[in-house]
Structure formats: structure tokens, C-alpha cells
Amino acid sequence: MKRRLLNPSAEVVLTCLSDKYLKNEVMLDDHCFVRIISGEVKIAQSDTIQLFGPGDTILFPRRQLSTVIQYPKDNKAYKCVLIRLKRDRLKEYYSRNAAYDSIEKAPAVKSYEHHPLVESYFASILPYFELQDELPEKLIALKIEEALTILRSIDKSVDAFLADFSEPGKIDLADFMEQNYMYNMPLDKFSYLTGRSLTTFKRDFTRIYAATPQRWLTKKRLKLAHYLLSESKQKPVEVYREVGFENLSHFSYAFKKQFGYAPKEI
Numbered sequence: 001m002k003r004r005l006l007n008p009s010a011e012v013v014l015t016c017l018s019d020k021y022l023k024n025e026v027m028l029d030d031h032c033f034v035r036i037i038s039g040e041v042k043i044a045q046s047d048t049i050q051l052f053g054p055g056d057t058i059l060f061p062r063r064q065l066s067t068v069i070q071y072p073k074d075n076k077a078y079k080c081v082l083i084r085l086k087r088d089r090l091k092e093y094y095s096r097n098a099a100y101d102s103i104e105k106a107p108a109v110k111s112y113e114h115h116p117l118v119e120s121y122f123a124s125i126l127p128y129f130e131l132q133d134e135l136p137e138k139l140i141a142l143k144i145e146e147a148l149t150i151l152r153s154i155d156k157s158v159d160a161f162l163a164d165f166s167e168p169g170k171i172d173l174a175d176f177m178e179q180n181y182m183y184n185m186p187l188d189k190f191s192y193l194t195g196r197s198l199t200t201f202k203r204d205f206t207r208i209y210a211a212t213p214q215r216w217l218t219k220k221r222l223k224l225a226h227y228l229l230s231e232s233k234q235k236p237v238e239v240y241r242e243v244g245f246e247n248l249s250h251f252s253y254a255f256k257k258q259f260g261y262a263p264k265e266i
Contacts, residue, residue, distance in 0.1 A: 010084070011083065011084045011086060011089075011140055011144060012081075012082075012083055012084075012125065012128070012135060012140055012143060012144075013081070013082040013083075013084070014079070014080075014081055014082075014126075014129040015078075015079065015080055015082060016077050016078070016079045017039070017070055017071075017072070017077055017078045017079075020071075020072075020078075021069070021070075021071040021072075022069070022070045022071070022078075023067065023068070023069045023070075023241060024067070024068050025065075025066070025067050025068075025183050025184050025185065026065075026066055026067075026068050027063060027064065027065050027066070027183075027185065027189060027193070028060060028061075028062045028063070028064065029062055029063075030062050030084045030085055030086050030087065031059065031060065031061055031062050031084075031085040031090075031161070031162060032059070032060040032082055032083065032084055032085065033057075033058075033059055033060075033082070033083040033085060033147050033151065034057065034058050034059070034060060034080050034081070034082050034083070035055075035056075035057050035080060035081045035118075035122040036052050036053060036054055036055065036056045036057075036058075036079075036080050037054060037079040037080055037081065038054050038072075038073070038074075038076035038077060038078065038079045039053075039054075039070065039071060039072045039073050039076055039077055039078025039079060040052065040053045040070075040071060040073045040078065041068060041069065041070045041071075041078065041080070042068075042069040043060075043066050043067070043068055043069075043108075043109055044066065044067040044068075044069070045064065045065065045066050045067075045108045045109075046065070046179040046180055047179070048108045050108070050109055050111070052111065053073070055114070056111060057111065057112045057114075057118050057122075058109050058110065058111045058112070059109070059110040059111075059112070059151065059158070060109055061109070061110075061161050063168065063193065064108060064109075065180050065183045065185075065193070066108075066109075067183070067242075081122055081125055081126065083125075083143070083144065083147050085144065085147070085148070085162065087165065089141070089144055090148075090162055090163070090165070091165060093145060093148055094159075094162075094163045097152075099159035099162075099163035100152070100156050100157075100159045102156065102157045102159055102160040110155070110158070112154065112155070115154055117150045117153065117154065118150060118154070121146060121147065121150055124143075125143065148162070167195075168192065168193055168194070168195045169195045170194065170195035170196060171194050171195055173194050173196070173201070173204050173205060173208060174208050174209075176190075176193065176194050177190070177205075177216075180193075181216075181217055181220045181221065181244070182221060182224060182242070182243050182244045183244060184241075184244040184245070184246060187201065187202070187213055187214070190213070201213070217244070218254060218258075219258070221243040221244045221245065222243075222254060222255055222258045222259070224243045225239050225240070225243045225245075225251070225255060225263065226255075226259065226266070228242070228243070229263055229266045230266050235264075236248060236251065236252065236255075236263040236264055239251075239263070240252075251263070252264075
């Protein structure tokens with residue numbers, strides 16, 4: 001069951017996964033303010049893995065490549081309240097409220113200790129999901145403004161990225177790809193995150209690696225898969241999505257073509 005998630009533009013969401021283990025690779029277009037109600041969620045990024053459970057409150061910045069794994073625990077479904085902080089609302093908010101000076105860059109994920117303002121905020125939202133109709137626009141605007149006011153009162157550094165409306169600048173392509181090659185994304189997403197057009201991305205990539213992006217990504221992912229199978233003793237069904245393949249049969253075919261034997265033979 002998913003409430004208020006049928007509309008992809010919904011800004012106030014209650015999501016519930018009955019008894020399912022769900023793993024997705026995501027790059028959010030909006031910052032998300034999240035309270036975990038039950039179950040657990042694991043968020044893995046290039047150099048960090050964080051686990052959150054019932055009562056935890058997190059702020060998930062936009063444009064962060066992540067593997068998100070949601071699953072039930074203690075016989076309770078994974079459930080969370082998600083407040084999407086959309087760009088247009090943030091721009092309007094900061095046109096009326098000056099941002100605090102801060103040089104902090106967007107972190108992987110920000111987590112917050114229990115605080116009366118945070119607790120009362122999410123307690124006030126949960127009853128709304130009993131409504132049969134969509135929330136009124138004015139009420140959504142008020143609750144998002146309240147969320148921003150609370151975040152800024154408990155975390156003076158949050159403006160550093162909530163009030164940052166710039167697009168990604170051109171960054172070191174090789175460094176970025178070495179850290180993020182295992183994420184299964186189309187090339188236009190990789191190019192966007194490195195601050196390049198798709199044409200420039202392909203040209204720069206070929207100049208650096210003397211190979212096409214797709215060929216390099218496949219070889220790099222298979223090398224990681226071989227390590228996980230041989231050294232970590234994981235099974236092919238546990239590995240293929242972790243290294244960026246969409247299905248097991250394609251992974252097995254590519255692996256055998258690369259190494260001369262099937263992944264199950266390791």
C-alpha cells in the first residue's frame with residue numbers, strides 16, 4: 001500500500017510497503033524530509049552506509065546518488081512520512097526569508113535527534129492520511145513552511161544546500177566515475193551530475209579512458225562483481241544489482257563473456 005504516492009508530484013506522502021524488501025537506486029530531484037514510522041531503511045552512497053529505524057528523522061538532499069533499501073522489521077511494514085521540499089517552494093520561501101551564512105556542503109544524509117518541534121510536527125501530519133481527499137493546497141503550503149522553519153531553527157547550517165539553486169558545475173569526471181560507477185543510471189544522468197552535456201561527457205570520457213562509457217562501466221562492474229563473489233563469498237543473485245546490472249541473466253552472460261566461466265562457478 002502506498003498513500004499519496006500515486007501522484008509523483010505529491011509533496012506530503014505516507015508510504016507503506018506491507019512485507020516487501022525494496023531496493024532502488026535513486027537520485028532525488030528534490031530535498032526530502034523524512035520520518036521513519038516502522039521498519040528500516042538502509043542508504044548506501046559512494047563511501048557511506050547508514051541505517052535508520054522507527055523514530056529516526058532524516059533530511060535527504062537532492063542530487064545524491066544512493067542505493068536505498070527499505071524492508072519490514074519486527075513484523076511491521078516499512079512506513080515513513082516524506083515531505084518533498086520542491087525547488088519552486090524553496091525559492092518562494094527564501095525570497096521572504098534570508099538564508100543564514102554557511103559554507104557547509106550538502107552531506108550524504110542529515111539525521112536529527114529527537115526534538116519537541118520535530119516530534120510535534122510529524123504527530124500533526126499523521127492524522128491527515130485518514131482523509132479520503134487530497135490535502136488542500138493552502139494546508140500543504142503551511143506544513144512545508146512549518147517544516148522549513150523547524151529545520152532552520154534546529155540546524156543553522158541547513159540553508160547551505162536548501163537555499164542553493166545552482167546547477168552542478170563541471171567536476172573531475174574520472175574521480176566521479178570511480179566513486180559512482182556501480183549506480184545503474186543512464187548516461188545522461190552521469191553527464192548531468194558531472195556538469196556536462198551528453199556529447200561533452202562522452203568526448204571527455206573517451207579521452208580519459210580510451211573506451212566508451214558503456215564498455216568501461218560494464219568492465220568495471222564485472223570486476224567488482226568478481227571480487228564480491230570470490231572474496232566476500234556472495235551469491236550471484238546477491239551481487240548483480242549491487243554492481244549495477246538490471247537482471248541476473250544479462251549479468252551472467254556478461255560475466256561469462258568477460259572471464260570465461262559463469263559467476264556460479266566461482
